[in-house]
Amino acid sequence: MVRATFRFYEELNDFLPAERRRREFDCLCARAATTKHMVEALGVPHTEVELLLVNGESVGFDRILADGDRVAVYPKFERLDISALLKVREQPLRVLRFIADAHLGGLARLLRMAGFDTLYDNHFDDLQIVEIAAREQRIVLTRDRELLKRRLVSHGCYVHARKPAEQLYELCQRLDLAPSIKPLSRCLHCNQPLQSIDVQEARERLPSRIGYSYSQFMQCHGCGRLYWQGTHWRSMSALLSALQAQRPNAD
Structure with a gap:
């Protein structure tokens, strides 16, 4: 066994038990354990991670941990361009496409309302979602963290909010969707x-x-x-306009 020190930042702490949030903690790791294995063993889906630093150096998910390593784990950066540092994924998605699990039907409808290609079928099982996401390069949306830990899932978002309108707002903030909204x-x-x-x-x-x-x-x-463009359309437009107006750093 080897011992490494971990520190998770910002919303990644929501996946941790209270005693490990927003602080460094030591953890025993199996020999040959990778960063991906340990991050997920600690409860954080790899799809939520944007940057991994081991001893101050940006690494990928395949980095094998050694005794004494210090691991810093970061979510998506909203205000800084860190593209030159990123090593946890082979490439970004060029087109935003989603697939939502069976519990996010309301969110799927709102995303379509905003003009985003969003697959949803409450008969899809986890394996189907994973295979479709990999084949069509879609972002998996779910409140099931175990689904996001599947090896084939390269891009995904754990949705924290519970109500569809709040979920849409959360995704708009995390993924900066506002500029890409195309109603109707x-x-x-x-x-x-x-x-x-x-x-x-x-x-x-x-x-x-x-x-x-x-x-x-x-x-x-x-x-x-x-x-x-009837009454329903005007209600949808009001919601989308509010989302666009609340875009971070919007001028």
Whole structure:
């Protein structure tokens, strides 16, 4: 066995027992234990970690710990560009795509409302979520930390909040989603892109009281549902506008 000293920063402390939060603590590690193995053994999913320093040097998850090592573990940096230091993942995701587990249906709907490609099916089991995420390079969203510890999950977020609107706000803050919000661009039901539809064609499919109250309509590319800027749309727009207004460092 070897002994290493660990210190976790910011929200990563939420995964630790109270006596280990916001302080250094020693831990016995098996010989040949990697940083990834020990971080997760201590309760923190590897997907929540953005930077690992061992004895002051940035390392990857495969770094084998030695006796006396000092390990500092950091979450995503909101205000500093540390891209030159990052070694825990091979590459960032070029496009933000999500897959939400069975307990986050409300969040999935709100993300689609904001225009983000978000897969959700309450029949998906953990293995299906992991395989789809790996195949399609999606960020796994869950409140199950064990799911995020799966080896194939390279990008994921543990969602701390419990209510969908608060969960959306949390993700917007963590991932800086506000600049990428595109309201009324994706179907709330099947996640497919929306496209403009001829006004007259839309009116033929809707009750007169709706069809002749609006002049712009969108249609889902997949299921064919129609969308228009009614009361529901205005409520959604108010929520998204509030999120954009609360963006950190927004001018």
